[in-house]
Amino acid sequence: QKEVEQNSGPLSVPEGAIASLNCTYSDRGSQSFFWYRQYSGKSPELIMFIYSNGDKEDGRFTAQLNKASQYVSLLIRDSQPSDSATYLCAVNANTGGFKTIFGAGTRLFVKA
């Protein structure tokens, strides 16, 4: 069973701090990795994706991928109360199928 594991949280950080969200996956054949944000009562929306080892930055967000360790993380700098949401890690094997595996999500709470 291919799995994506996340700490359910809640992860609580003060406003302005760096929030670090982590994710591990079991399928070594995974090739693309996504972070989605889901506000309460809303549907998931893409924050960013990464498919090469290393860091990828987009504004206050940085995704980090380590395929050898089967680990992907999301850093949120200068956290804002509006960042409070559930963050879903998703992994796709990209082998011609259309199967993206999602983690259960980490709840993030940014205290003003």
Next chain:
Amino acid sequence: ETGVTQTPRHLVMGMTNKKSLKCEQHLGHNAMYWYKQSAKKPLELMFVYNFKEQTENNSVPSRFSPECPNSSHLFLHLHTLQPEDSALYLCASSQPSGSTDTQYFGPGTRLTVL
């Protein structure tokens, strides 16, 4: 309209009812998906359609029956559901390209089975 739309947004049904969920995408994507989201559980992929053809059926009970008449529309027909089927049902679409397959989600249908 833009993006992915779903109707109805909320649905309450008895175990003997028959109802349908509708999804429409206005993004020109080729692939459409049904997911089930229950509290504190990962999103569960139910069905995938690519160019109207079903490519995944993730061991979903037959009381859920999908229909994809074209690349823009997706239905989920429901009959004789169980209370444990109460969840948020999300439709998504994507246009797989190279190393990426970003899912674009609709707002979801909150289903309650009594």
